Amino acid sequence: MGHDYVVITGIAGNLGRLLAKRLHKEARIIGIDRRPFDDRPKDVIHHQIDIRRKKAEEIFRSRQIGAVFHMGTMHNPRQPAAERYSWNILGTTKILEFCRRYRIPKFVFLSSADVYGPNPANPNFLTEDAPLQGWRDSGGGLRDLVEADMLVQSFFWKDPDTDIIILRPVHIVGPNVRNAPTRYFNLGRAPVLAGFNPMVQLIHEDDLTEALALCLRRKVRGIFNIEGAGAVPVSEVLSQLAVPTFSVPHPLLHAGLRLMWKWHLTSFPAGEMDFLRYICMVDGTRAREELGFVAKKSMHETIKSIRQRG
Amino acid sequence: MGVSDTLERGLMRVTERVAGTSILARLEKLPTRLNEFGYDPFGFRPDLVKYAILPCYFFYKYYFRVETHYMSNIPKGRVLLISNHAGQVPIDGFLIGSSILIEAEPPRFIRSMIERWAPTLPYVSQFFTRFGQIVGTPENCTRLLENDEAILVFPEGVKGVNKLFNQRYQLQEFGHGFMRLALKSNAPIVPIAVVGSEEQAPSLHNFKPLARLLGFPAFPITPTFPLLGPLGALPYPVKYRIYFGESMRFSGDPDEDDTEIEKKVQAVKTTIQSMIYRGLKKRRHVFW
Numbered sequence: 221m222g223h224d225y226v227v228i229t230g231i232a233g234n235l236g237r238l239l240a241k242r243l244h245k246e247a248r249i250i251g252i253d254r255r256p257f258d259d260r261p262k263d264v265i266h267h268q269i270d271i272r273r274k275k276a277e278e279i280f281r282s283r284q285i286g287a288v289f290h291m292g293t294m295h296n297p298r299q300p301a302a303e304r305y306s307w308n309i310l311g312t313t314k315i316l317e318f319c320r321r322y323r324i325p326k327f328v329f330l331s332s333a334d335v336y337g338p339n340p341a342n343p344n345f346l347t348e349d350a351p352l353q354g355w356r357d358s359g360g361g362l363r364d365l366v367e368a369d370m371l372v373q374s375f376f377w378k379d380p381d382t383d384i385i386i387l388r389p390v391h392i393v394g395p396n397v398r399n400a401p402t403r404y405f406n407l408g409r410a411p412v413l414a415g416f417n418p419m420v421q422l423i424h425e426d427d428l429t430e431a432l433a434l435c436l437r438r439k440v441r442g443i444f445n446i447e448g449a450g451a452v453p454v455s456e457v458l459s460q461l462a463v464p465t466f467s468v469p470h471p472l473l474h475a476g477l478r479l480m481w482k483w484h485l486t487s488f489p490a491g492e493m494d495f496l497r498y499i500c501m502v503d504g505t506r507a508r509e510e511l512g513f514v515a516k517k518s519m520h521e522t523i524k525s526i527r528q529r530g
Numbered sequence: 531m532g533v534s535d536t537l538e539r540g541l542m543r544v545t546e547r548v549a550g551t552s553i554l555a556r557l558e559k560l561p562t563r564l565n566e567f568g569y570d571p572f573g574f575r576p577d578l579v580k581y582a583i584l585p586c587y588f589f590y591k592y593y594f595r596v597e598t599h600y601m602s603n604i605p606k607g608r609v610l611l612i613s614n615h616a617g618q619v620p621i622d623g624f625l626i627g628s629s630i631l632i633e634a635e636p637p638r639f640i641r642s643m644i645e646r647w648a649p650t651l652p653y654v655s656q657f658f659t660r661f662g663q664i665v666g667t668p669e670n671c672t673r674l675l676e677n678d679e680a681i682l683v684f685p686e687g688v689k690g691v692n693k694l695f696n697q698r699y700q701l702q703e704f705g706h707g708f709m710r711l712a713l714k715s716n717a718p719i720v721p722i723a724v725v726g727s728e729e730q731a732p733s734l735h736n737f738k739p740l741a742r743l744l745g746f747p748a749f750p751i752t753p754t755f756p757l758l759g760p761l762g763a764l765p766y767p768v769k770y771r772i773y774f775g776e777s778m779r780f781s782g783d784p785d786e787d788d789t790e791i792e793k794k795v796q797a798v799k800t801t802i803q804s805m806i807y808r809g810l811k812k813r814r815h816v817f818w
Contacts, residue, residue: 340646340647340648340649340650340655340665341646341649341665341667342665342667343665343667343668343669343670343673344571344572344573344664344665344669344670344673345571345669345670345673347669413652414652414653415651415652415653415654415655415656416652416655416656417656417659418573418659419569419571419572419573419659449565450565450566450571451565451569451571451573452565452567452569453569453573456567456569469652470652498649499649518566519565519566519567520566
């Protein structure tokens with residue numbers, strides 16, 4: 221394994237950079253991303269190309285590749301749906317096809333626990349076989365991710381020679397992460413839903429990169445929920461970070477956000493408000509037992525890291 | 531800070547005077563696994579329980595004057611408490627929980643399985659979560675039993691709560707879920723008969739169209755409700771008697787055919803029904 225190359229798609233993203241920096245000492249890294257990766261470690265090869273172009277296949281054909289980390293899905297809900305769909309679904313299909321064609325032994329897909337979706341009837345801790353209901357009433361970004369996750373699952377049997385791993389981490393936070401949860405927790409004044417205060421799970425970015433690195437070292441396959449140190453109510457996170465809040469009844473906030481979204485005054489799609497309403501928590505037992513993954517950062521450190529800037 | 535501290539100390543003093551000095555010490559003994567912020571993984575916050583003791587105790591001791599029998603039948607470790615369900619409002623669950631918290635030795639905090647729509651109700655959802663009550667999915671139930679918790683289940687569900695007065699103390703159809711869970715988790719079942727709940731709000735008629743309109747499981751018409759307005763919905767101060775039966779153990783395949791499970795469910799059901807009849811025979815008056 222040590223002699224082969226490791227491909228990381230979406231390497232110029234915040235998590236891609238972290239993973240590249242985490243792995244470049246133990247493996248030879250090839251990055252694929254449309255965006256430039258300027259401050260990369262010297263031994264990282266970067267191809268600034270679109271994964272859907274013909275040229276991308278050249279990378280897979282010309283070198284002995286030991287593993288692919290596919291983290292290049294697009295979540296930005298502001299992107300036009302057609303472009304986002306093509307990028308996420310066609311892009312993922314392309315890479316899975318390369319893995320099959322060039323007999324790449326390992327493929328790791330970074331999904332998210334959000335694919336289960338917040339739902340009032342959810343059991344408190346969802347296991348990997350729970351249905352993916354994240355498409356319900358939410359922004360298009362999540363719907364794509366559910367579809368991409370299922371697409372990767374279909375390759376469990378289409379491509380039995382590749383060890384396919386899907387990681388579904390809980391909300392990732394940390395100094396380098398910019399996503400919906402970190403943007404929410406960094407608001408000057410955060411709206412909360414009157415009467416709702418669901419438990420949430422968070423994971424620190426360093427713990428997540430550790431989980432990804434373990435995928436490279438361990439001979440495993442299948443789906444793994446990745447959980448952090450524990451769960452707390454949303455209000456506890458906000459009060460630990462000293463974020464002032466104001467409560468709004470759900471129908472009002474929903475309508476308000478839809479209007480603000482239309483006029484480009486907010487980056488939160490109204491459907492995502494359900495994450496402040498219902499639980500969407502996972503059981504990380506499988507990752508603990510088979511992958512050997514246990515989060516090292518305490519809940520305290522994880523919450524505090526939201527305010528640090530990397 | 532000062533005001534809330536004084537208030538808290540005052541409340542705790544009153545609580546100890548009313549419910550006895552040992553009550554707060556009993557709460558310390560509750561077995562729980564908490565994280566650094568004082569929550570268990572399900573969102574239960576045991577340190578909130580002490581604020582609820584006073585109202586709990588008032589209803590338990592003075593309003594419903596609960597009488598418990600054979601409480602020593604509750605075993606240590608995991609257990610499924612199976613009870614009859616009645617009275618339009620689920621006071622029976624609240625009182626069974628209170629009895630085990632206030633009187634059982636050692637005290638336990640039972641988890642009851644709430645309806646799946648409860649999390650959609652603002653404030654209600656948060657209240658249930660903080661006080662350890664959990665949505666009744668089989669996954670949640672199995673997980674709690676594996677943590678050696680005590681779980682309260684009403685196998686009749688809403689069919690039991692909302693039955694009319696002329697069907698009082700007649701057990702409705704039992705669901706099978708609890709038996710499969712007992713078999714899967716190898717948990718003993720303690721049958722419970724609650725006597726008194728049926729008379730707290732005798733439903734003479736279920737006004738179904740209005741229930742459908744409001745999205746309620748039923749809209750009961752009682753002698754006082756809706757006649758006397760919201761006040762008429764207050765349960766009457768009947769005397770509650772709770773009988774704990776000897777624990778029952780079952781063995782077998784949890785995924786067995788319904789007909790096999792049904793036999794075991796019937797065994798529990800007939801036990802509870804005969805406990806109810808015995809309790810009714812001993813009772814001389816509804817209110818004392």
